[in-house]
Each structure stands twice: as structure tokens, then as C-alpha cells.
Amino acid sequence: MNKTVVVSGLMLFSLFFGAGNLIFPPMLGYTAGQHLWIAMLGFVVTGILLPLLTVIITAYYDEGVEGAGNKVHPVFGLIFAIVIYLSIGALYGIPRAANVAYEIGVKSIFPAAGYWLLIVFSLLFFILVYIIALNPSKMAATLGKVLTPVLLFVIALLSLFTIMHPERALQPAHGKYIHAPFVSGLLEGYFTMDLVAALAFSVVVVNSFKYAGITDKKQIVISIFKAGIISSSLLLLIYLSLAYMGGTSSAHAFKDGTDILTYQSLRNFGSLGNLLFAAIVLLACLTTCIGLVNACAEFFHKIYGKISYQRWALIFSVMGFCFTTLGLETILSLAVPLLIFIYPVSIVLVLLSCVQVIIKGRSKYLFILPAAVTLLFSVLQIIAEQVGWFHGFYNMLPLSSLGLAWLVPFMIFSFIGFIMDRVIPASRVAA
Template sequence: MNRLVLISGLMLFSLFFGAGNLIFPPMLGHLAGEKMWVAMTGFTVTGILLPFITVIVVAYYDEGVERIGKPVHPLFGLIFAILIYMSIGAFYGIPRAANVAYEIGTGNLLPVHNSITLIIFSIIFFIVVYIAALNPTKIVNNIGKLLTPLLLIGIALLSIYAIFRPEAPLQASEGKYSGTPFISGVLEGYFTMDLIAALAFSIVIVNGFKYAGITDKSKIIFSVIKAGILSSGLLAIVYFSLAYIGGTTSRNGYQDGTDILTYNSLRIFGNFGDLLFSSIVVLACLTTCTGLVNACAEFAFRQYNRISYKIYVTIFTAVGFFFTTLGLETILSLALPLLTFLYPLSIVLVLVSLINIFIGFELKYAYILPVIVTLSISIMEIIYTNGLLNSDSISAVYLAIPLSRDGLGWLLPFVILTLIGLFIDHRGKRDALETKKQTK
């Protein structure tokens, strides 16, 4: 059991740790400087804690993503699940990770970058993904035993040398990190959107324990929690190490974390640094894509099992390959409105589901009311951000909501409507008990 928990924890870490997670912390540390520790504490709240909670919630209900939205309405739950797997799966998450692997992982290694080299790289990349995801009973071993240790070794080599050979001391913080480092770190972790990824592939972890012969629900939940703690601990160590690398890198006008890590790889290891950093990025993206293909295929097979799991893996791998060839810019432009719509809704449903675990009665309005207000605010945000409908009145209403300029306009209404919903549900339960007593 402990061995399986260890492997599952390593796998969970590698599924969370995509290319975006690799490049966010260095830039945060670079800009936060002396306030890096405070900012990174905020980052862990949304970048580690929320995804960890999501894994536990999915394991507890053991019905996949569709259960999260089912209390609102069964059809809503199914549509929500389909949108989650579309966005984080073959239509966005998989091709995004593959494109990042290509653009960053081969940036300084290939003499030419064009559509032909992208296609050749993608063919090789997705063949590996396909083979790794093909057998769901071995996916935990494939990732947890093989890919994750390689990924950790690469990150450790870079981090240890950079920590012991820093280029400069932590410098004064810049911009938003000067005044509100904790809140700015929270928002930075929020924009990793790892919670949506956790909704998609948490079932992979749960199924890993089932394939190992564990059938008792409480044992599965407890094992998932232990694997999640291991994964979260590793993420925290890696995130803080990468942030420290960024914080101790001299100010030279870096555009993002990729530039910072590439520079430090070259500074510490010379030309070998390019190969090291490229390997880290490709492995990070490879593990993420493998987990997402597996999760999408598992979901599709649960909904319609007349098609084999192998065919679903083939379909999602092929669709991911196709969208990868469109290029990163096209993928991001197509998917951004969908993610803006889905991410706040996902957080709301996960948090209400967590509350429902500890409440002694079934919730209804505590789901419905927050979902309605969150959907409304998300639609207004999309209209405002993308300049749709030319509606000044909608934009004015949206901007009047607290925290809307930070992309968190849903937060305060969610808290208020959840409390109202809990009150209504509690009163409904009390009235039902009184009616039952009277009928006796």
C-alpha cells in the first residue's frame, strides 16, 4: 500500500506539474524579490491547496467530474463535465502542453522552426503519449516510476546548483508585489488553472488504487489523501526553489519565467543547460498530456462503453495532435473565453461539494444559487474582456462588483449566495423533519 501511495503521489505531482507550473514561480520570485516568501505563500493557496481539495472531493464522491455539477441538475452535471474535458483535454490542455513542449523544449536545439518541424515533433511526442496512456492499469507505474523521477532529477539539478550559486541576493520587490505580495501571489496561483486539470485527472489516481485491488471506499480516500499530501509537498518544494531562482536572478528585463530558467541553465551548465532545460520542459508536458489523454478516455468510456477504451485513447490522441498543429497562439485565442467561463464555476462547485461532505444533509440551493450568480458574472467578464455586444451597461455592472478588475468578481457573491443557500437548505430539512413528525 505504501509503495502504491508513493508511486501515485509521484504521478499526481507530475500530472499537476506542466510547463505553465514550471515558468510561473520564477517570474513571481523575480518580481517579488524580498517579499518572495509572502507572495509564494499566497501562490500555494490557489496553486496547491485548491487542486489538492479537488482531488479529495473527486475521490470522496467517486463518480468523476459529472458528480460535481449533478446537484444543480443531472443534465447540468453532464454538460459541465463534457466542457471540462473539452477545455482541459484534447481541445486545449493537451495541445497547449504539446505546443509548449515544442516551442520551449526545442527552442534552442532545432535550427529551424516551422509547421513541418512542429508536425514531426508532434508525431513523436504523441506516439509516446499514446503508448503511455494505452494501458490504464499500468499508467500509474509508467508515470510514477519512470517519467516523474526523471522530471524531478532534472528540476533538482537546476534548482540545487542555482540555490547554492545564486547570481544576486533577493532584491526589492516590483509592481503589484510591493504593496500586496500575498494577494498577488494568490492571484498568480489562481491563473495556473490547475483546479480544472485536477477535476479531469483525479479519477486517474482513484482508478489506480482500484486497479490495484483496493475496493473499500474509505481506504481509497485515505490513500488519495496521502498521495495528495506527498504531491503537494513536492510541488511546494519545487515551486519555492524555482521562485528563489527567479528572485536571485539579476534584473535584465526578462519577459517570463522561461527566459529566467533558460538564462540560469546556460549560466550554470553552459551549453548543456539548454539540453537540461529542454528535457525538463518536455518531460513536464509529456506527463501532463499522458494523464489528460487517459482521463478523457476514461470519462468517454464511462459515458458510452460500446466503444473500447483503446479507441478512445486513439481518438483523443489524434484530436490532440490535430489541434497541436494549429500552433499555440491559435489554441490560446480559441480557448480563453471558455476557460474564463469555466474556471470560477469549477472553484465554486468544488468548494460547495467540500462543504457538502461535512454537512449532515443534502444541499440543493447552496449549489444552485452560487452557480447562477457565478455563471452570470463569468458571462459579464467575457463580454467586458472581449468587448462583445458593445454593452457599456454590462461592463459598468461588472466593474462595480468588488474584485472584478482582478478577475475575482465572483468571489464575494459566491460567499453570500452560498450562505443564503445553506440557510434555505437547512430550513428545508428542518421543515421536512417537522412535517414527518406531524404525520406520525
């Protein structure tokens, strides 16, 4: 395994490992208790394997996010890609990560600070993001050789101290993890929304190999598979450590994973605990924002080349700064409907692309029908979230309580689309 693969694998890990990935596993472990390992198995399926599959499939087709949507229709593909990059970029992903870095990594150290500290922090944060993202050919080296090892060292330090000196044994599960630990873990990994990020990050990783002089498509796919294994192995190790950290935490009134990590940092390192935890959060959010700015700038430069990559990187850094100053609560309230709309169809397009690799022949309706019905049910969920009387009707749909009302219609219409592609003559489709 050559140096480029290892560095790219470390870079991919750092891109995926943001604030959400840091705080989900500890709370899962705390709630799942003795069912921790079953719950983590579900979490791994949607939080690691599905994003890994997305990176490999996107690299295999070498078409990026737009290519996945083009299988439905070229216009849909372009609109879908723009919405994806805006949602994971300036409108949600970038400002969310920056805000979490501020709320957990800075504000926790200076609790009396006012709004101006957010302004100053955001300005410095995005200047650093822009400087590193400015040269994409060197980004893999910056993240893979410098920031990722530091991030891994800090997380490993906290994890090892906790594992070697657990506060208590795993306790009985409570809440949703009592009767359905695997499904609950599955949904927890689903809500990380790493699959959407993977659609964009795959392009970043592909470009890192191209910058290294690898141009053969087959070799790139093989290299990305190896880099993905490195990234996934690190994510698995970190997730299990963080979950165990939560599972062995004493019975305090923890409201989320942030509380657990702060508590364990203070328990193991005393007054230095806040600084350690702040360093973890800042590094995790910084590496994610760098990757998102790079991915967004690469995409928009591709579709509108009159503006240089460097100028697009500046645009997204400035937009990230502006949206960050709105505050985390405002960003989350504005972004939730958008994410409900795009995430299910993103999963559908990735899964169908995997099916297309296995089966041969035409796949026109295999993509159009499931994508259309999934978008319909996503719209219904958004309406149900906003309109009280419709909420009761929506809850009658299978799996709606889990936010997966689209799943059964997707499977049904995928089968119908598969049959139609083999029954309807190609000449009629072309006509």
C-alpha cells in the same frame, strides 16, 4: 506507507507539473523579490492546497467531475463534465502542453526550423503519449517509477546549482508584489487552473488504486490523501526552488519564467543549458498530456461505452495532434473564453462539496443558487472582454479588476441557499 501510495503520489505530481507550473514560480520570485516568501504562501494556497483538496473531495464522493455538477442538476452535471474534459483535453490542455513542449523544448534548440518541424514533433510526441496511455493499469508505474524520477532529477540538478551559487541576493519587490504580495501570489496560483485539472486527475489516481486491488472506499480515500501529501510536498519543494531561482536572477529584461529558466540553465551549464531546459519542459509536458488523454478517454468511455477506452485514447491523441498544429497563439485565443466560463464554477462546486462534508442535511439550494450566479458573472466577464462599452460597467463590480467579480455574489448566494435549505420544507422541494 506502501509502494502503491508512493508510486501514485509520484504519478500525481507528474500529472500536475506541466509547463505552466514550471514557468509561473520563477517569474513570481523575480517580481516579488524580498516579498517572495509571502507571495509564495498565497501561491501555495491556490496552486497546491486547493487542487489537493479537489482530488480528495472528488475521491471521497467517488463520482468524478460529473458528480460535482449533479448536485446542481443531472443535466447540468453531464454538460459540465463534458465541457471540463473537452477544455482540459483536446481543445486546450493537451495541445497547449504539446505546443509549449515544442516552443520551449525543441524550437529553442532549432530556432531556424519551420512549420514542418512542429508537424513532425507533434506526430512523434502524440505517438508516445498514446502508447503510454494505452494501458491505464500500467500508467501509474510508467509515470511514477520512470518519468517522474527523471523529471525530478533534472529539475533538482538545475535548482541545486542555482541555490548553491545564487547570482545575487533577493532584491526589493516591484509591480503588484510591492503592496499586496500575498494576494498577488494567490491570484498567480489561481491562474495555473490546476483545480480544473484536479477534477479529472482524481479519477486517474482513484483508478490506479483500484487496479492495484484496493476496493474499499475508505481505504482509497486514505491512500489518495497520502499520495496527495507526497505530490503536494514535491510541488512545494519545486515551486520554492524555482521561485528562489527567479528571485536571485540578475536584472535582465525577463518577459516570463521561460526566459529566467533558460538564462539560469545557460549560466550554470553553459552550452548544455538549452538541452537541460529542453529535457525539463519535454518531460513536464509529456507526463501532463499522458494524464489528460487517460482522464478524457476514461470519462468518455464511461458515458459512451460502445467505444473502447483504447479507441477513445486514440481519438484524443489524434485530436491533440490536430489542434497542436494550429500553434500556441491560436489555441490560447480560442480557449480563454471557455476557461473564464468554467473555472469559477469549478471552484464553487469544489468549495461547496467541502461544506457539504461538514454540514449535514439538505443542500439543494446551497448548490443551485451559487452555481447559477457564478455562471452569470462568468458570462458577464466574457462579454466585458469582447464588448468595449460593457467593459467599463463590468469594472465597477467588486474584485472585477482581479477577475474575481463572481466571488462576492457566490458568498452571498451560498448563505441564502443554506438558509433556504433549512427554511423551505423538503416536501415542497420534492414537489
